[in-house]
Amino acid sequence: WQRKSKKSLGALPPGPKPVPLLGNILDLTAKELWLPAMKWAKEFGSVTYLHVLGQGLVFLNSSEAAFDLLERKGSTYSDKPYLVMVCELCGCENMVAFTPYGDQSRRQRKLLHRAFGTQVIPQYFPLIESSTKAFLQRLLVDSSEWVKHTKLYAGSLTLSTVYGYELRSSDDKFLKLADECVDILSNRIASGGGIWPVDIFPSLKKLPLWAPGSGFLHSAQKWKRKMEEFVDEPYKFVKTSLKSGTAKPSFCSTLLLDDEKKSETFEFDLKWTANSMYSASIDTTLTAVSHFLLAIMQYPAELAKAQKEIDSVVGSDRLPTFADRPFLPYVEAMYKETLRWAAPVPLSLPHRLMEDDVYNGMFIPKGSLIFGNIWAIVRDEKLYPNAHAFVPERFLEETDDVTKKKMDPKSYVFGFGRRRCPGANLTDSSLWYLMVCMMATLDISKATDDFGNLIEPKIDFNNSVFRIPDPFQVDIRPRSEQALKAISH
Numbered sequence: 001w002q003r004k005s006k007k008s009l010g011a012l013p014p015g016p017k018p019v020p021l022l023g024n025i026l027d028l029t030a031k032e033l034w035l036p037a038m039k040w041a042k043e044f045g046s047v048t049y050l051h052v053l054g055q056g057l058v059f060l061n062s063s064e065a066a067f068d069l070l071e072r073k074g075s076t077y078s079d080k081p082y083l084v085m086v087c088e089l090c091g092c093e094n095m096v097a098f099t100p101y102g103d104q105s106r107r108q109r110k111l112l113h114r115a116f117g118t119q120v121i122p123q124y125f126p127l128i129e130s131s132t133k134a135f136l137q138r139l140l141v142d143s144s145e146w147v148k149h150t151k152l153y154a155g156s157l158t159l160s161t162v163y164g165y166e167l168r169s170s171d172d173k174f175l176k177l178a179d180e181c182v183d184i185l186s187n188r189i190a191s192g193g194g195i196w197p198v199d200i201f202p203s204l205k206k207l208p209l210w211a212p213g214s215g216f217l218h219s220a221q222k223w224k225r226k227m228e229e230f231v232d233e234p235y236k237f238v239k240t241s242l243k244s245g246t247a248k249p250s251f252c253s254t255l256l257l258d259d260e261k262k263s264e265t266f267e268f269d270l271k272w273t274a275n276s277m278y279s280a281s282i283d284t285t286l287t288a289v290s291h292f293l294l295a296i297m298q299y300p301a302e303l304a305k306a307q308k309e310i311d312s313v314v315g316s317d318r319l320p321t322f323a324d325r326p327f328l329p330y331v332e333a334m335y336k337e338t339l340r341w342a343a344p345v346p347l348s349l350p351h352r353l354m355e356d357d358v359y360n361g362m363f364i365p366k367g368s369l370i371f372g373n374i375w376a377i378v379r380d381e382k383l384y385p386n387a388h389a390f391v392p393e394r395f396l397e398e399t400d401d402v403t404k405k406k407m408d409p410k411s412y413v414f415g416f417g418r419r420r421c422p423g424a425n426l427t428d429s430s431l432w433y434l435m436v437c438m439m440a441t442l443d444i445s446k447a448t449d450d451f452g453n454l455i456e457p458k459i460d461f462n463n464s465v466f467r468i469p470d471p472f473q474v475d476i477r478p479r480s481e482q483a484l485k486a487i488s489h
């Protein structure tokens with residue numbers, strides 16, 4: 001393998017030294033890949049190149065590189081890799097995050113825009129408010145189950161908005177299905193970038209099921225059945241409830257009842273798009289909430305400042321509302337800093353480059369997988385001094401509009417360009433509201449053991465795509481009698 005390719009176009013971007021043939025396979029870890037990716041960013045600059053058996057992997061390590069390529073050259077940087085294992089053998093090819101750039105992805109994005117475009121979001125405010133209240137009530141009953149409650153909150157919000165399905169408990173069949181399938185997707189099927197030996201040697205898919213080494217085919221059959229159930233069952237629920245006249249207004253029911261002429265692919269697109277929204281919302285929300293709790297446990301003074309602001313604007317006998325948002329600048333800064341500090345999807349999701357390209361004299365070959373290195377951007381010391389610390393004040397400093405926009409983590413943590421997260425607008429309301437209500441009503445601190453000693457949270461990451469910390473203990477209790485009343489009413 002040569003670091004110089006298509007000599008007339010320029011050299012490949014720099015990167016860690018590959019071994020012959022296998023390339024950088026040993027440099028790629030399934031666990032916390034964003035840490036080595038950050039090391040390469042520091043060593044090699046704004047673009048890093050690696051390869052695995054000739055498959056190019058490009059990491060864009062600065063906001064400039066990510067915007068220059070993924071946004072400005074979006075027409076060639078928005079495809080998705082066709083991964084034999086993920087797409088074909090496990091049946092995920094129609095999930096929004098895997099559909100190739102073209103007609104199908106445009107149709108899906110159009111539907112997503114109808115569901116979660118900026119102007120639609122206020123319609124969800126009442127639902128966000130009631131889901132948040134239910135979450136707070138459950139927390140007060142048993143705060144040790146905060147992970148379960150957070151998943152229930154995120155799942156119920158999307159199940160209601162997308163399918164009109166009311167989720168009542170953590171034992172719900174759809175929530176369990178989502179839990180299992182999202183885990184299979186991110187920790188098994190798509191772990192380590194989703195590249196399996198069969199992606200490099202597609203003829204492996206023809207291995208007979210009895211042959212040694214065919215274990216991946218058995219797993220794929222099992223996972224595919226689960227994925228089909230995950231996509232079909234909630235959709236069937238909408239259709240049945242429409243027939244029986246019990247359907248609640250939702251993304252699916254509204255579009256199914258819409259008089260507009262439907263294309264042949266309409267129902268197929270709707271079913272897969274709906275599932276993609278549902279599956280993408282749970283672990284991302286859990287990651288953000290986990291880091292919010294960790295931040296507060298480690299930085300109690302910041303919680304106190306936010307509570308002081310909330311008390312003076314909202315008072316203590318009601319929950320905050322969306323109308324309070326413009327008057328809570330410190331809370332806004334806490335929210336932004338949480339997104340930056342958490343970086344829930346630290347290497348974004350890979351895009352596939354459709355044409356050879358040259359960037360700042362570096363040759364980037366067609367077919368390369370492009371990773372927006374969100375982690376390197378939100379930990380960039382030039383952009384965010386003392387980047388590893390949780391400092392909401394960084395967003396309150398007087399600065400010009402260009403710098404403000406450049407610093408806004410919402411410009412990065414949802415990815416880039418034409419594949420940017422379609423749930424960003426919903427999250428911007430739902431996560432903000434969840435955080436402000438938690439701060440308004442709860443005291444959150446490190447847990448203590450039976451002898452009153454503080455328990456330091458043990459933070460470990462074992463998910464390949466999302467930066468979800470393993471569950472940890474936290475002390476959560478109501479701030480006051482009034483808070484308890486506001487939550488219970």
Ligand code: HEM
Pocket residue numbers: 096097098158276277278280281284285288344345348349350351372413414415416417418419420421422423424426427431
């Ligand atoms: C804290 C919350 C969230 C974060 C940080 C987040 C982040 C991301 C990122 C980084 C991507 C990859 C974008 C790219 O390829 O450039 C993505 C894709 C996606 N997200 Fe989110 N997300 C969040 C919540 C949600 C929610 C609530 C939904 C649905 C309601 C959602 C739906 C999706 C979908 C469908 C995609 C695939 C888009 C495509 O490939 O065209 N996300 N998200």
